Amino acid sequence: MSKRVAILGSTGSIGCSTLDVIRHLGSPYKASALGAHRQVEKLAAQVKEFSPAAVALADESRAEDLRRLLGHGGPKIFLGESGMVDLARHPDVDVVVAAVVGAAGLPAALATIRAGKKLALANKEALVVAGSLLIPEARRRGVPLLPVDSEHSAIFQAMACGRSRDVRRVILTASGGPFRTTPLKSIYNATPADALNHPTWRMGGKITIDSATMFNKALELIEACWLFDLRPDQIQIVIHPESIIHSMVEFIDGSVIAQLSPPDMRTPIQYALTYPDRADGCSRRMDWTQVQALHFEPPDFERFPALKLAYQVAEAGGTSGAVLNAANEAAVAAFMAGKIPFGEICRVVELTISQHRIQTNPGLDDLLEADRWARQCAETCIASGAGAASAPLA
Numbered sequence: 001m002s003k004r005v006a007i008l009g010s011t012g013s014i015g016c017s018t019l020d021v022i023r024h025l026g027s028p029y030k031a032s033a034l035g036a037h038r039q040v041e042k043l044a045a046q047v048k049e050f051s052p053a054a055v056a057l058a059d060e061s062r063a064e065d066l067r068r069l070l071g072h073g074g075p076k077i078f079l080g081e082s083g084m085v086d087l088a089r090h091p092d093v094d095v096v097v098a099a100v101v102g103a104a105g106l107p108a109a110l111a112t113i114r115a116g117k118k119l120a121l122a123n124k125e126a127l128v129v130a131g132s133l134l135i136p137e138a139r140r141r142g143v144p145l146l147p148v149d150s151e152h153s154a155i156f157q158a159m160a161c162g163r164s165r166d167v168r169r170v171i172l173t174a175s176g177g178p179f180r181t182t183p184l185k186s187i188y189n190a191t192p193a194d195a196l197n198h199p200t201w202r203m204g205g206k207i208t209i210d211s212a213t214m215f216n217k218a219l220e221l222i223e224a225c226w227l228f229d230l231r232p233d234q235i236q237i238v239i240h241p242e243s244i245i246h247s248m249v250e251f252i253d254g255s256v257i258a259q260l261s262p263p264d265m266r267t268p269i270q271y272a273l274t275y276p277d278r279a280d281g282c283s284r285r286m287d288w289t290q291v292q293a294l295h296f297e298p299p300d301f302e303r304f305p306a307l308k309l310a311y312q313v314a315e316a317g318g319t320s321g322a323v324l325n326a327a328n329e330a331a332v333a334a335f336m337a338g339k340i341p342f343g344e345i346c347r348v349v350e351l352t353i354s355q356h357r358i359q360t361n362p363g364l365d366d367l368l369e370a371d372r373w374a375r376q377c378a379e380t381c382i383a384s385g386a387g388a389a390s391a392p393l394a
């Protein structure tokens, strides 16, 4: 049974929520491997509580600190970029929760599938970059790929109510983030503190900024196309500020199936771990007598140009997902470092995409090269005031 869990990104928001779920589920669920980037104190505390067989630390410069904190007789330690891959392949691991942020999580997601292990995927960037590799590989090997993203978990559950050929469309809900109603002129110079102030979800920094630009929804649209074999025009994005309906599936007879729960990532994480079973949940239950109203509105494509880009990129395919993702990662990092205003994030991504020559049917090396090129192009863009990017074309 798939109960020995590796958590790649255990020190992050999804990682900690996964450990909460494991605490709640108890035996036979076990956190048998934990991986982090550089938060060694947090990782060491997790090791103390969960006694995993192995840990990974991506940032080798902190290895000595980790060794000192763990002392003798602790878990096996894997270091460097390949550490997460080592955890995914570890013999004491049955299921991998991929909760690393960004394209850095791709090699371990791929390694999990190649090792024939169940993959609970939070790391949406891996699918945006390399859905064209991950999905066929998972199908070929019969590896279960369980979505952790709340929207995709909702779609996955709703899809089970009919046949995929009878799906007319998917309604992908979005909170709208902190700037849904902010006057446009104030958004351009929004500070990191403003952008990190999400109205309904508490999440890691990068995804929270992505929610403010709505690049998170852009990534999710592409993720949904891969996971559920949908055309982009079969996905409608709808703003739902309460974040209670996590998404819906409309079948050809007009029936719409939705999944609802409070905004708490422990619910979809637990479902990914226990699937196809269900277990008592550890999050708050909805009190339907207290829900005054659920609101829906169309997204504002002018306010959130990332959404337009998402449809274009999902349609174009090839290396364009890798380029959108890498440019966005670079732009978000630049915004957080105070190098560009919030309003330039999308422009950096647009400029990078506009300079990219899409390669169709890319292999892994092509995707990694597109990622490298896009980061360089975006950096050039950022350095020149997000004006004229001049990196060589990939």
Ligand SMILES: NC(=O)c1ccc[n+]([C@@H]2O[C@H](COP(=O)([O-])OP(=O)(O)OC[C@H]3O[C@@H](n4cnc5c(N)ncnc54)[C@H](OP(=O)(O)O)[C@@H]3O)[C@@H](O)[C@H]2O)c1
Pocket (backbone or CB within 6 Å): 008, 009, 010, 011, 012, 013, 014, 015, 035, 036, 037, 038, 039, 040, 058, 084, 098, 099, 100, 101, 102, 104, 122, 123, 124, 125, 148, 149, 150, 201, 202, 203, 204, 205, 206, 207, 265
């Ligand atoms: N948070 C949510 O509610 C939520 C919901 C749906 C989907 N997701 C997706 O889940 C993923 C994780 O999000 P999060 O919010 O949990 O992020 P987070 O809080 O920033 O945590 C990221 C985790 O990844 C590790 N990490 C960062 N860079 C790494 C690298 N280069 N190599 C290896 N590990 C690295 C971090 O380690 P350190 O702590 O040591 O730096 C941390 O454990 C993202 O893809 C996000 O889009 C998140």
